[in-house]
Amino acid sequence: MNWPAFWLSLQVTAVASVIILVIGLACALLLVRVHFPLKILVETAIMLPLVLPPSVIGYYLLLAFGRGSPLFEWFNLRILFTWQAAVAASVVVGLPLMVQSSRAALANVDPVLENAARTLGASEVRIFWRITLPLARRGILAGMILGSARALGEFGATLMITGNIPGRTQTLPVAIYDAVQAQRYADAHLMVLVMTALAFAGLLLARQLEPPTPGRRADQSAKASV
C-alpha cells in the first residue's frame, strides 16, 4: 500500500470538493435562476468533461496553466507538476456531476414556497439561505459526493499535468497504474480494494440522499389555478 499516495489523494479530493461545492452551486444557481441567450451552450460546456477523453481535458489544463497562459503570466499561477494541478483536474471532472444534481435540486424547490416567503417580508438573500438552500440540500450534498467520488478517481488528466512524482504529486489512481506497470500486484490489489470501497461508499451515500427531497412540488399548484 502506497500511503503517501493515499493521503495525497484524500488531500486533493478534500480541497477539490470544497471548490466543486462553491463553483458548482454558483453554476447551478446561474442556470436555474438567470435566463440569458445561448444558455444551452453554457450548459453543454459545463457537462463536456463527462464525455471528453481525459487526455483532452489534460491538454486543456496544460494550455490553461502552462507558460504563456493568462493564468500563468498575469496571475503568476504556477501549479503544473504540483499537487494543486491534481486539484484542478479533479475539479473539472467533478463539476458536471455537482452542477447536474444541485441544479435539479434547486429547480425542484416549489416556487410557491419562495413566493410565500416574499409575501412574508423576506429578502431574496434570506429566502435563499432559509428556504431554497435547506430544501435543496440533499440534492446538493448528493452532487457534491458524486463530484468528490469522481474527483478521487481522476486519473488521465492528472497523469498529464502532475508529472507523477511519487510522494509529491502521485495520487492513488496513478500509483495503482505505476504498481501494475512495475508488476507490484500485491500493492495494486490493496489500493484497488481501497479505491473500490471508497467509491462504493460515496455512491451509496449519494443515492441515499437523492430521492425524496422535502419541499418537492406538491403538484402543479402554480398552474392549477390561474
Next chain:
Amino acid sequence: MSPRLYVDFVRRLGNMTLQVRLAIDTEILVLFGPSGAGKTQTLQAIAGLATPDSGLISLDDTIFFQRVPGKPVINLPARRRRIGYVFQQYALFPHMNALENVAFPLAGRRDARERAMELLERMHLAYLAHRMPHELSGGQQQRVAIARALATEPRVLLFDESFSALDRPIRERLHEEIRALQAEHRLIVVYVTHNLDDAFAVGHRLAVIRDGRIEQIGRIDDVFIRPANQRVLDILGIPNAIRARVVEVGPSGALLDWDGVALEAPLLNAPPGAQVMAYIRPEDIRLIYPDRPLSRIVGTNHLDATVVERRMGRHVHRLRVALPDGRQIEAVYPASSYATMSLAPGERVRLALRKESIVVIAVHSDPPPIEEEPRLDRAKCADGCPKSDPAPVSPSPS
C-alpha cells in the same frame, strides 16, 4: 376613512389580456370565476408576485405599483407590501415546524416566539406548535398558513383557492374563522374561488371574472338576482334564480310565494314574511305525462307552461319553458326520458317542481339594508344553506 385597496391594471398574458379594476374596502370580496379567468393573476399583481404591464395598485396613500403615462414607475417589491397571502397548497415551509413557520416573518423581533405562539393560539393550534407540516392535516396546515400570514400584521389578506382541497365541514369552519378575523382586524380580504358555495359562505361582495375581465361586482345576492348579462348567468351556472316570500313554515316544509305562484319548499329556518333567495334546480324539474297517474315523486308544485326551446345534448336535454306570466325556467332531463312526449316549441306541458328542487340560498328577515356595510345573514343559513352538489340523478321518470 376606512382603508381602501385600489386595483386597476392591465396585464397581457399568453392567450388573453387581464384587465382588472376593483376598489375594495374593509370587507370580504369574493373573486369568482372559472379556472383560467385570471383570478390568481389578479392576486399576484396585488401581492407583487407578478408585474402588470400598466396601471395603478395602491392601498390608501401607499402606492404598490404605478405605471401610467407621465408618472414615475413604482413597483414595490412583494416583501414591502405587507400583504398576507394564503395559498391553495398551504405553502408551509416543510423543513420548519408550525411555530417556526409562523415565526418566520417575525425574524429579528425579540418576542418572535411568543408572538408566533399567540397567533397559533388564536387559530386554536397551540397544541400542535411543534409538529412538522407533514404531520398536520390539510385544515390544520391551512390554519398555520393563516396564522403565518397574520404575523406580518397585514391590512390586506388574500386567499387563493385556499380551501378548495379541504373537506366541506373543515371549509365551513375556516370560513367562519375568516369572517371573524376580518371583523376583528378590520381586514381587506380578497377571496378567490371557483366554488359558488364558498362564495356565499364567506363573501360580502362578489366580483365575477371571466377571460380576464370583471363582468360584474356587487353585493353577492344582488349579483345573483340581477346578473349584469348572460355571461354572468353562465358563470354562476344557475338558470333558475328566484326571489320569493315565506308564507308559512310547517313541520315538513315551507310554503313560498313566488310572485303569485305558490311553491312548496324544504324546511326552512325563517319567519313568515321573510324574503328568500333561491333557485330551482333544473335537474329536479319533472314533466307530467298527461295520460298517466301521478307518481309520488311529482306530487308537488304543479305548473302549466309552454315550451320555448329545447336543446338536445348527448346525455341530457334542456328545456326552456315559459309560465303563463312570461317568466321562464329551465329544466334538464336525461336524454332517455320523455321520449313519447312531443316537446317542440309552443307545446303545452305540465311541470312538477319537486320540493327538493327549491334551494334556498339566503334569507332576509328584514328588508335588506341599503346604507349599511353589505352583509349576508349567515346565522339564518346555518343548516339549510347552499348545497349544490353535482346534479343528482334521481330515478328516471320515463
